[in-house]
Amino acid sequence: xxxxxxxxxxxxxxxxxxxxxxxxxxxxxxxxxxxxxxxxxxxxxxxxxxxxxxxxxxxxxxxxxxxxxxxxxxxxxxxxxxxxxxxxxxxxxxxxxxxxxxxxxxxxxxxxxxxxxxxxxxxxxxxxxxxxxxxxxxxxxxxxxxxxxxxxxxxxxxxxxxxxxxxxxxxxxxxxxxxxxxxxxxxxxxxxxxxxxxxxxxxxxxxxxx
Numbered sequence: 001x002x003x004x005x006x007x008x009x010x011x012x013x014x015x016x017x018x019x020x021x022x023x024x025x026x027x028x029x030x031x032x033x034x035x036x037x038x039x040x041x042x043x044x045x046x047x048x049x050x051x052x053x054x055x056x057x058x059x060x061x062x063x064x065x066x067x068x069x070x071x072x073x074x075x076x077x078x079x080x081x082x083x084x085x086x087x088x089x090x091x092x093x094x095x096x097x098x099x100x101x102x103x104x105x106x107x108x109x110x111x112x113x114x115x116x117x118x119x120x121x122x123x124x125x126x127x128x129x130x131x132x133x134x135x136x137x138x139x140x141x142x143x144x145x146x147x148x149x150x151x152x153x154x155x156x157x158x159x160x161x162x163x164x165x166x167x168x169x170x171x172x173x174x175x176x177x178x179x180x181x182x183x184x185x186x187x188x189x190x191x192x193x194x195x196x197x198x199x200x201x202x203x204x205x206x207x208x209x210x
Contacts, residue, residue, distance in 0.1 A: 024117030035158025
């Protein structure tokens with residue numbers, strides 16, 4: 001039973017949307033990634049995918065505390081890649097892999113292409129009595145930090161192909177607010193901080209959570 005099925009059968013949990021970011025063995029130096037929406041028992045708002053993507057970035061970034069010099073290198077790299085994407089702007093048809101400088105490292109494939117690898121599951125959810133939305137993230141063993149960082153850009157690129165222009169613009173604005181908060185020194189290296197920053201950025205950008 002995958003993460004989404006488990007959560008849908010858990011009392012007090014409502015899944016708003018979910019995605020699997022699948023990856024496989026590198027070929028010609030490129031890691032293949034596929035972004036696959038979860039099949040849920042409810043209708044999904046496209047804006048919820050935006051919030052999920054912002055949470056995904058925030059939760060991966062939370063794994064890299066600044067006081068750990070080795071891990072902070074991955075955090076610096078991830079923030080740089082997302083900053084490069086923001087500088088170019090996220091629009092329908094944007095080549096975010098090129099903007100982030102990972103076009104030689106990542107190959108985005110169709111969701112129905114079978115990848116002989118692993119899948120990262122991410123579910124945007126609301127828990128009973130919780131004040132705000134959060135992300136459940138299931139990362140298989142054996143996926144290193146470099147691949148995790150690449151998965152963030154792959155997910156953002158996948159979102160540009162799943163969403164309509166208003167939601168893509170909302171994603172762009174939300175990531176810009178995230179960059180501002182982190183640039184101003186906001187703590188991001190905890191799950192609570194990741195949740196707060198993502199929700200705050202989404203709201204400031206004009207998004208409405210249910």
